[in-house]
Amino acid sequence: MSESSPPRTAPARTPLADAPQGGALLRSLTGLLARWLPGQRWFAGKGRPMGGLTLVAATELLPCTAQGTTPGLLHLLIRTRAEEGDPAQAPPSVDCYQVLLGVRPALPPALGPALVGRPTEGPLRGRAVYEALHDPRLAGLLLERLRTPGRIGALRFTPAPGASVPAGLPPRVLTGEQSNSSVVYGDAHILKLFRRVSPGVNPDLELPLALAEAGSDRVPAPAAWFEAHVQEPPPDGDRSPAERAPEPLTLGVLTPFLGGSVDGWQLALQSLGHRTDFTSASHSLGRATAEVHTALAGALPTDVLRRPQLEQTANGMVERLTEATAAVPALRPYGSGLRRAYEALGAFARRGGTCPVQRLHGDLHLGQVLLTPDPRGRGSHWSVIDFEGEPARPLTDRRRPGPPVRDVAGMLRSFDYAACQHRTGGPWVEEWSRANRAAYCRGYAEASGNDPLAQRELLLAYETDKAVYEVLYEARHRPAWLHVPMAAIRRLAQGAD
Ligand SMILES: Nc1ncnc2c1ncn2[C@@H]1O[C@H](COP(=O)(O)OP(=O)(O)O)[C@@H](O)[C@H]1O
Ligand SMILES: [Mg+2]
Known part of the structure; x- marks a missing residue:
């Protein structure tokens, strides 16, 4: 280069x-x-x-x-x-x-x-x-x-x-x-x-x-x-x-520099504050994510994870849960419920399930996407920035191919974060999260031909793993936010979607 x-x-x-x-x-x-x-x-x-x-x-x-x-x-x-x-x-x-x-x-x-x-x-x-x-x-x-x-x-x-x-x-x-x-x-x-x-x-x-x-x-x-x-x-x-x-x-x-752009996190909070629809933006964000994944899969090496690697992935998630539970006692009551998501991934692997892997964004959330008004007046355009991955992880790890649903899981958690940290709470906010998560997955499925919701075991395992990471992060750095991932932990431990 x-x-x-x-x-x-x-x-x-x-x-x-x-x-x-x-x-x-x-x-x-x-x-x-x-x-x-x-x-x-x-x-x-x-x-x-x-x-x-x-x-x-x-x-x-x-x-x-x-x-x-x-x-x-x-x-x-x-x-x-x-x-x-x-x-x-x-x-x-x-x-x-x-x-x-x-x-x-x-x-x-x-x-x-x-x-x-x-x-x-x-x-x-x-x-x-x-x-x-x-x-x-x-x-x-x-x-x-x-x-x-x-x-x-x-x-x-x-x-x-x-x-x-x-x-x-x-x-x-x-x-x-x-x-x-x-x-x-x-x-x-x-x-x-x-x-x-x-x-x-x-x-x-x-x-x-x-x-x-x-x-x-x-x-x-x-x-x-x-x-x-x-x-x-x-x-x-x-x-x-x-x-x-x-x-x-x-x-x-x-x-x-994308002048006039606003990041997805601010837009989501505006939508929650003003009670305006965000689902069409989420739908086009799903499409944008799928386009990025498709282009990355075409441009850089890909691979397929089979039983040994998938079992290893599930074991790694169990280990992270064990470590997080030792550090954050609030996780203890949910341990067996959360482990079910990882067991389901192991069972998927034993049934012969496989998973294509490719280069990913690695740290996808609403703060990493910018919506720019289209100067030609044809709506607006999502761009994706900050492909560094999670900065705390070693570079070799961040450059390793992974399942695209890992990025999808990151964005789904981000919708939940936006909704949960919104002060008013209540059924409207819960519905906001559910509707935007669904719209995002629909957009992703339409543009890629791969419905993330159809990869249930993988998606649930990655979303759970992310929520466990968030609990540890918030407990260490921002205890006032701990309730946000804990709400997801309760939902995920019940196996609810
Ligand atoms: N190309 C760009 N056009 C406009 N704003 C940008 C652009 N790239 C980054 N930004 C702004 O800078 C912020 C930080 O950039 P980012 O690459 O995410 O850095 P960091 O790794 O520190 O999170 C973004 O949230 C966005 O507001
Ligand atoms: Mg960033």
Whole structure:
């Protein structure tokens, strides 16, 4: 993919990263970053003390030690290690983060909130080090780099062939609850910077590229991306060292910005608030999901799960239920009822049932779909975004083919979430959820020829597995929301649909 465009820029020297300066640089930043990283929304190691920081790569995109008012721009890949406790309780976790730092002798007041700190030693001593994305000059420079194919230090920038990205678009950083960081350029493009990065292509680049090449209009086609080529990539979850060829790490993807679009979650809440119909939108969302699945199955490898793999899948679900029940006692009364869904999947496998698998979205819900008004006045159009999968899972796992009903189950849970968190509750809201779930499945069946409701054992098992995951997540992170998945748990444990 990235090999298709030869670098035009010669590899640039990155003096700060060169030994022995690299060590000095890290020394000057370690303390600051160790304090700053755990406070970031996208930092995954919350709650565990940081054991150490290592520099994987440092690239000066603009010189950082120059005098004058021109800011420096430093791109870092940092490996963090959580402090080791009892290895039997929690294995040491090593993560790699992407950080973009601006460097100035003095910080203008507007950039005050972006300050990371002022190093007291090393080559950046006394300078203001801050989050570069908030500096329009530096965010603008990143766009400029993405418009031009080439390498600088460890980084390689690749504009998509034929894509046109205008110069000089004004940047603004998105402030939502994100697990990554995004910058919108002039409402024309959006750059998503992955924060926790692993070796191997990120599915949020891989799948939209494959879909765009297949001619799908359900995804904004990547216009440019950048990646890092490092000598010693950080480990990725379950890979053995032998499998760890130095694959590039995907760092960011620029895509067209869908102006005027609203995400499905907001639309669903509006419908619930105003008591307006949502079923025709859900029906077309089912069609859109099916179109994405059909295009992915045509573009990327597929397989079929047979008895051993299906039994393994069911066993994995039982294990997750056992773990969740140990952590959340509220699940206990429903254990045997929930296990029936997994037993039914095992029985389906023993009867000779099989299941086609393919590349999936992996984390499909109403917040991952955008409805854009059609400029030709022919209604509106659903697009699907954020193909990264569940960020907490290792990349190899997220890139594994799975049954399409897994995505369908995710979206069905999302309808239920929207309805359950709606304050008024009551029969109308329950009917809203039932009707929209049905409309979504109908749309999916019409466009794909595969009715998810006809794959009852799989759908019920995946929906149950998802609801169990949600219980664990809410119990740990948002106890006030626990009642939402618990309502589904009660329904699923009774075997009701
Ligand atoms: N192409 C796009 N056009 C318009 N808005 C977008 C686009 N891509 C992302 N967004 C907005 O940015 C938000 C976060 O994007 P997403 O890719 O889902 O990031 P994250 O992985 O952090 O969830 C979305 O919910 C949406 O509001
Ligand atoms: Mg998202």
